[in-house]
Amino acid sequence: MENPNASGVLSRLAGLLPASRFMRGPAQLAAYESDGLTAFQVKPLAVVVPETQDEVIALVRFCHAEKLPFVARGSGTSLSGGSLPVHGGIVIALNRLNRIVRLDPGQRIAVVEPGVINTAVTLAAQPYGLHYAPDPSSQSICTIGGNVAFNSGGAHCLKYGMTSNHVLGLKAVLASGEVVEFGGASREQIGPDWTGLFVGNEGLFGVALEITLQLLPRAEKFHTVLAGYRTLEQAGDAVSAIVASGLLPGAIEIMDALALEAAVAAVHAEYPPGCEAVLIVELEGPREVVEADRVRLDAIIAASKPVEARPARDAAERLAIWKGRKSAFSAVGRLSPDFIVQDGVVPRRRLGEALRKISAWSGELGLRCANVFHAGDGNLHPLILYDGRQPDGLARAEAFAGRILKMCVEMGGSITGEHGVGVEKRDYLPAMFSADEIDCMKRVRGAFDPLGIANPGKMFPEAGAPALTQHGLHPLEKAGVISRE
Amino acid sequence: MNLASILAPTSLEELSATVRSTPRVVAVGAGTKARLTHVSADFIRISTARLSGIVEYDPSEFTFTALAGTPLREIVATLGERGQSLPFDPLLVASGATIGGTVAAGLSGPGRFRFGGLRDFILGVRFVDGEGRLLRMGGKVVKNAAGFDFPKFFVGSLGRFGVLGEITFKVFPRPATTRTLRLEAKDAAAMIKLFAEAGNSRWELDALEASPGENAVWVRLAGPAAALDVLAQEILARYPGTSLPAAAAAELWQRVGEFSWAHAGGVLAKVALTPEQVTEFSAVVRANPQARSWVSAGGNLGFISLPPGASLPSLPWPALALRGAGLLWPGVRPRFDIMRAVKVALDPLNRFPNLDD
Incomplete structure (x- = not known):
């Protein structure tokens, strides 16, 4: 145990909760020592499982009083190591704070606790014809609290934005112990957007206790097209033509040949033969609008000379297209013992150039790389395959990943579109922001968390940062429960 | 530095130098929401009039970047030529409002109903903090999750945490x-x-x-x-x-x-509502025979106007006065210690007005 006084602290901590919700046993802690970034394991001092907001407040105030670091955790699906425990700290597991406190269909809002699963919000809203728009690939298991902390994205960000665009207000206990309420049930804010500042804080400000989400009417009609192309470049040109046309599709996704091969093997997806890339485009809206827009979209796609274009004829075919797309990452993972997944963003006009560079580096470094990405918003997800048992396998993969991140910044993009910085990319934050800018962020963090106890070691570069790695599938991916985007 | 550049810097570097050289500073745009910059006389007023122009616009990226003093009129026209728009319908375009003032005021128009307000389209900012440092936060691409979301925080911040210099937005194709x-x-x-x-x-x-x-x-x-x-x-x-x-x-x-339904030269305030509060909002308006009102965004936003000389009653909702004399915050306003702490973090020398001013 790193902290010599830890046993005293822990016995006082144990007094805050019933014994069944305070865990110290090695077997109990093992389940919490890693998240979706499985390369890293850190054993926490203890895991506490509050069931009420008051218990969370008491725990955070205790941590503040004792200068005890903590990490709030939902389902542990972070791909950037966001919910990785910190040395000498505790994990506050929020899964039991899973009440939907209020769902008001008239105002189209839901008030939820942080442990509520993403899809549970949409399931609750469905009877009213409403849905919760942000749809990260892990949505069947990830929690709203984690989505808020990392401003999660999904396949529909170009049109609907990220998590922060759907959070109207929240109640939180800050790392300082203060309980605050930002925003509210109105879609309009008055004064500085404190809610907007809080969302995406990566757990560095405190713990959200109650979150007010906006709900949207579910689109009446979808038109989903899958088109196969001989080359990635042709698929990219089709995206440019769609964007230039003035259409605003709900999703524009591309999968490359290696990703297609994997999806075929994993979920028996069927794609046009001989294609280096597949494009998926989805229109949505009132049926009359979709009917008018689909005529234009179909003409653009026909003009882009696909090998074959397949519009989904019914809901089942649409779901099959999305199943292939959403399974792509875990499917690619089966092709290789180890892999690194990246999340950089480039300006859309430079997508082709970025993909050519990635392909050239893949050849140069002798590492296969699959690409599945949100073409509409330039958000790449290169998946670098390597064998960690080879002496230099990991080092070459890391070098490859580092080149991609730097390329994204040099092209005017971002090191992360939706996975967050976390532990994984903290050393790359200075590639995007100056020392003054990082200092400014740290000052604001210090205002929320004067003692630096809330998820320390994330987002900001520190000496002794762990290596940038991603080994194998998350256990839940192997089980087919979650997938990555 | 001469007086002219103190009053109206022509570059972001000059803006930064101006902030450093003045103990108390408030930025002003076109003055279309004059109540927001009614602060005590010891504040030097920096005009963004010469920090104007669209510095980057690539329609295929759905993004543009403009200096803070750029008139909305110019932005709307430039985007329109390429069949694009800011879907939240920025207000006071014809009146000459600037993009920086619109962000600082947190003002969105009727189009905010469909895809969200200004906060949902801002991607990045360059601003000068209280120590005169020119900082860039957020990004220039439509999707970015690196670092804290300062761009959103600056929406509605009234220049109390920093002076906006340059802003990047997401845009959409304009409907046919x-x-x-x-x-x-x-x-x-x-x-x-x-x-x-x-x-x-x-x-x-x-x-x-x-x-x-x-x-x-x-x-x-x-x-x-x-x-x-x-x-x-x-x-x-x-x-x-x-x-x-x-x-x-x-x-x-x-x-x-353009708020031409409102009283010229009078008080104008915006009020955050929920749709069910529209009943009470209407009652407050009716109780004052001189008051006029408008309800926006499906009942999530109300505007109330009174003739010159009249003053607003205290309102039971969060509210911000845009024009006229009287309280800046005529409604309820939550106060937490963190708000003061963040103000100190960004403006340790207290160069910018306080949120209460």
Whole structure:
């Protein structure tokens, strides 16, 4: 145990909760020592499982009083190591704070606790014809609290934005112990957007206790097209033509040949033969609008000379297209013992150039790389395959990943579109922001968390940062429960 | 540095030097929301008038970057030439409002109903903090999750945490056509019922506004013309109302966008509401025979106006006065220690006005 006084602290901590919700046993802690970034394991001092907001407040105030670091955790699906425990700290597991406190269909809002699963919000809203728009690939298991902390994205960000665009207000206990309420049930804010500042804080400000989400009417009609192309470049040109046309599709996704091969093997997806890339485009809206827009979209796609274009004829075919797309990452993972997944963003006009560079580096470094990405918003997800048992396998993969991140910044993009910085990319934050800018962020963090106890070691570069790695599938991916985007 | 550049810097570097050289500073744009910069006389007023112009615009990226003093008029025109727009319908375009002032005020127009307000389209900012450092936060691409979301925080921040120098936005293709309908709502209850029903419908309305004084709810549809014909017919079959001819619709949206329904030279405040609070909001307005009001965003936003000389009653909702004398915050305002702590973090020397000013 790193902290010599830890046993005293822990016995006082144990007094805050019933014994069944305070865990110290090695077997109990093992389940919490890693998240979706499985390369890293850190054993926490203890895991506490509050069931009420008051218990969370008491725990955070205790941590503040004792200068005890903590990490709030939902389902542990972070791909950037966001919910990785910190040395000498505790994990506050929020899964039991899973009440939907209020769902008001008239105002189209839901008030939820942080442990509520993403899809549970949409399931609750469905009877009213409403849905919760942000749809990260892990949505069947990830929690709203984690989505808020990392401003999660999904396949529909170009049109609907990220998590922060759907959070109207929240109640939180800050790392300082203060309980605050930002925003509210109105879609309009008055004064500085404190809610907007809080969302995406990566757990560095405190713990959200109650979150007010906006709900949207579910689109009446979808038109989903899958088109196969001989080359990635042709698929990219089709995206440019769609964007230039003035259409605003709900999703524009591309999968490359290696990703297609994997999806075929994993979920028996069927794609046009001989294609280096597949494009998926989805229109949505009132049926009359979709009917008018689909005529234009179909003409653009026909003009882009696909090998074959397949519009989904019914809901089942649409779901099959999305199943292939959403399974792509875990499917690619089966092709290789180890892999690194990246999340950089480039300006859309430079997508082709970025993909050519990635392909050239893949050849140069002798590492296969699959690409599945949100073409509409330039958000790449290169998946670098390597064998960690080879002496230099990991080092070459890391070098490859580092080149991609730097390329994204040099092209005017971002090191992360939706996975967050976390532990994984903290050393790359200075590639995007100056020392003054990082200092400014740290000052604001210090205002929320004067003692630096809330998820320390994330987002900001520190000496002794762990290596940038991603080994194998998350256990839940192997089980087919979650997938990555 | 000469006096002219202190009052109106011409580059971001000059802006930064100006902030460093003045103990108390407040930035002003075109002054269309004058109450926001009514601060005590010891503040030097920096004009963003010469920090003007679109510095980057690539329509295929759905993004543009403009200096803070750029008039909205120029932005709307430039985007329009390429068939694009800011979907939240920035307000006071014809009146000369700047993009920086619009961000600092946190003002969104009727189009915010469909895809969200200004906060949902801001991507990045360059600003000068209280120590005079020129900092860039957020990004220039449509998707970015690196670092804290300062760009959103600056929406509605009134220049109290820093001076905005340059702002990057996401834009969307402008819909092919629009159609405006006037529906009758005899009272607030009818209005609220309409907000809920129409807002939850399959129609995907572009805007949903109401003028309580006229017992009218205004619906705007946007999209392909053929589709809008069908949707408009369906709506009018369900609710009593009329479709506005194009000229009348343009006049209406101009009236909303420029606040020409409000008293000239009087008090104007915006109020954050929930749709169910529209009843009480209407009652507050009716209680003052001189007051005029407008309800926006399906009942999530109210505006209230009073003639010159009159002052607002204290309001039971969060509210911000944009024009006229009287309180800056005429409504309820939560106060937490963190707000002061963040102010100190960004403005340790207290160069910018306080949130209470």
